[in-house]
Amino acid sequence: MSIAKETGELLSKLGVSGSALSGGDLVVRSPVTGEEIARVGQVSGADVGKAIDAAHAAFLKWRLVPAPRRGELVRLLGEELRAHKEELGRLVSIEVGKIPSEGLGEVQEMIDICDFAVGLSRQLYGLTIATERSGHRMMETWHPLGVVGVISAFNFPVAVWSWNAALALVCGDSVVWKPSEKTPLTALACEAIFARAVKRFGDDAPEGLLKVLIGGADAGEALVDHAKVPLVSATGSTRMGRAVGPRLAGRFARAILELGGNNAGIVCPSADLDMALRAIAFGAMGTAGQRCTTLRRLFVHESVYDQIVPRLKKAYESVSVGNPLEGKALVGPLIDKSAFDNMQKALEAAKAAGGSVTGGARVETDHAGAYYVRPAIVEMPSQTGPVLEETFAPILYVMKYADFDDALAQHNAVGAGLSSSIFTRDLQEAERFLSAEGSDCGIANVNIGTSGAEIGGAFGGEKETGGGRESGSDAWKAYMRRATNTINYSKALPLAQGVSFDI
Numbered sequence: 056m057s058i059a060k061e062t063g064e065l066l067s068k069l070g071v072s073g074s075a076l077s078g079g080d081l082v083v084r085s086p087v088t089g090e091e092i093a094r095v096g097q098v099s100g101a102d103v104g105k106a107i108d109a110a111h112a113a114f115l116k117w118r119l120v121p122a123p124r125r126g127e128l129v130r131l132l133g134e135e136l137r138a139h140k141e142e143l144g145r146l147v148s149i150e151v152g153k154i155p156s157e158g159l160g161e162v163q164e165m166i167d168i169c170d171f172a173v174g175l176s177r178q179l180y181g182l183t184i185a186t187e188r189s190g191h192r193m194m195e196t197w198h199p200l201g202v203v204g205v206i207s208a209f210n211f212p213v214a215v216w217s218w219n220a221a222l223a224l225v226c227g228d229s230v231v232w233k234p235s236e237k238t239p240l241t242a243l244a245c246e247a248i249f250a251r252a253v254k255r256f257g258d259d260a261p262e263g264l265l266k267v268l269i270g271g272a273d274a275g276e277a278l279v280d281h282a283k284v285p286l287v288s289a290t291g292s293t294r295m296g297r298a299v300g301p302r303l304a305g306r307f308a309r310a311i312l313e314l315g316g317n318n319a320g321i322v323c324p325s326a327d328l329d330m331a332l333r334a335i336a337f338g339a340m341g342t343a344g345q346r347c348t349t350l351r352r353l354f355v356h357e358s359v360y361d362q363i364v365p366r367l368k369k370a371y372e373s374v375s376v377g378n379p380l381e382g383k384a385l386v387g388p389l390i391d392k393s394a395f396d397n398m399q400k401a402l403e404a405a406k407a408a409g410g411s412v413t414g415g416a417r418v419e420t421d422h423a424g425a426y427y428v429r430p431a432i433v434e435m436p437s438q439t440g441p442v443l444e445e446t447f448a449p450i451l452y453v454m455k456y457a458d459f460d461d462a463l464a465q466h467n468a469v470g471a472g473l474s475s476s477i478f479t480r481d482l483q484e485a486e487r488f489l490s491a492e493g494s495d496c497g498i499a500n501v502n503i504g505t506s507g508a509e510i511g512g513a514f515g516g517e518k519e520t521g522g523g524r525e526s527g528s529d530a531w532k533a534y535m536r537r538a539t540n541t542i543n544y545s546k547a548l549p550l551a552q553g554v555s556f557d558i
């Protein structure tokens with residue numbers, strides 16, 4: 056069966072009508088073969104305004120539904136995702152080129168965040184705070200915020216939406232989602248799956264709780280600029296964040312920015328090298344290097360360099376690259392030609408800066424429009440040129456170090472600050488890496504790789520990664536507004552700070 060036909064069948068099973076898949080002006084291609092699999096319609100500027108108005112009207116009703124009842128909708132969403140995990144996971148593989156376990160793993164993440172959010176719906180706690188005035192009580196209350204705008208990247212086409220939507224919905228917000236223009240089909244599938252949950256939920260789910268805007272950067276900009284959207288959670292490149300951040304700040308809207316990473320690992324003399332090898336291989340080559348948490352820089356102590364780097368090169372040479380739908384390859388395709396061109400440019404720049412490159416060549420297939428590459432490992436004399444930037448492709452830059460403090464300084468000497476790892480059995484090194492003078496990233500790990508975060512923790516990074524946090528821990532607070540309430544149950548009016556104002 057052709058990929059286009061299979062796509063149509065999967066979408067039909069998920070509840071997306073065939074008419075949505077043809078006649079539009081956005082051409083959707085599968086990176087697996089490069090072939091066209093659909094043509095979908097895109098929104099106009101006026102559509103964006105209408106969708107936001109509808110979502111705002113839904114918010115005004117939804118905010119009054121008790122939070123545990125809102126959790127019930129997310130519970131049903133989780134059930135629908137469980138029931139359609141195979142189809143949605145397969146669609147992720149078709150639209151993004153992920154291997155089956157990664158496509159399914161992405162849907163599992165959606166299910167996990169739904170479970171998390173259901174529990175959260177009974178735990179949107181505020182504090183009761185000791186007050187300095189007698190006969191008074193002070194507390195804080197968390198209220199729904201409004202329409203939450205979600206802008207997502209191609210590489211996690213469905214999980215990022217669910218991280219935001221599951222929390223926003225239990226927090227009493229409605230959601231307007233602008234997915235990547237490279238992955239509109241999985242977004243339409245999520246919209247249909249959500250509609251099933253809403254149908255089962257009943258009448259107190261207002262029409263317009265979720266609106267999906269298919270389109271490019273201009274649709275994203277319209278969402279960012281709309282006065283009725285108090286929060287935009289934007290996931291994508293640092294370049295996108297530089298455009299979106301100031302626009303949101305300009306109208307005092309909140310931003311959750313989840314931007315690029317340039318993640319590093321340090322392999323110390325005492326590291327368990329077998330364990331480190333597996334973590335590095337998955338972190339650097341998994342998802343063809345197209346994860347925000349992909350391992351891109353590796354600092355290896357000179358005493359173990361010759362023990363681990365040759366083994367790593369062997370792993371690179373032997374890893375299977377190929378069609379992810381056939382189920383055997385560990386590394387699928389790059390998303391498109393421009394990703395391939397960027398990878399080749401980075402490798403040329405690395406060579407010019409003295410790097411020695413293993414791998415990186417295109418893997419020829421029968422499909423001229425598909426871009427498969429051998430993952431590249433580049434031994435660099437120092438951290439210069441392309442090493443300082445994120446190239447969204449499977450390139451791992453490896454550098455030797457002699458002094459731990461120097462490795463730590465190099466580790467932190469890039470713009471991005473998303474994920475990081477240290478491989479060591481030395482307690483002092485591990486603790487220093489996690490300390491205030493250690494890794495400056497939002498995620499810092501010991502003896503596990505940089506990629507593959509669990510939903511229970513807050514996810515996000517510092518510096519040019521944007522500073523946003525989503526998913527677990529107390530990330531929900533960004534989706535609500537906090538009111539501090541003071542109640543005077545005395546017969547006097549004591550003023551704060553001992554002020555006296557007798558009239």
Ligand code: NAD
Nearest residue numbers: 208209234235272275276291292295298313314315316347
């Ligand atoms: P991208 O920046 O090209 O696009 C991301 C999204 O932003 C798309 O929906 C796009 O249409 C939209 N967009 C682009 N310009 C915009 C603008 N000016 N205004 C409003 N919206 C705009 O990113 P991509 O190529 O889809 O994804 C890869 C990038 O995303 C990498 O840099 C990766 O590290 C990053 N990423 C980060 C995280 C994270 O959680 N930190 C997660 C996934 C991906």
